[in-house]
Amino acid sequence: LPKALWALAGAALCCFLVLVIHAQFLKEGQLAAGTCEIVTLDRDSSQPRRTIARQTARCACRKGQIAGTTRARPACVDARIIKTKQWCDMLPCLEGEGCDLLINRSGWTCTQPGGRIKTTTVRTQPRSRHHWAGEQAPGSG
16 A cells, blocks of 8 residues: 555656646747737837837737737737738727828828827738837827
């Protein structure tokens, strides 16, 4: 009987270690399904009255979804939005801001109530990585 208890305790310890290692692997290397993380974020404020920000996000999206932006944060969105370049359908602007497509559909603008405009252009990369380059300048146009 004691040998059986030792074997059971060893098996339980082994299973526990496997779970800990698996959880650590997920924490370090993989994202949970339907989530995104910012991989790089660079800001350039060298031009007067303008900030240019470049952001790269990594997402683990579910079937039918792709990396996008919702409420100014990386998010998994319906892939049809990206394919048709109907950017405003993914609700990329903060609440209270107005969204407009750029004329060539290369991105969108978010207009704040005070008139400040944030312009975001999209450059897609393979494997659901998207680079969002945004410019923020006061005024319109």
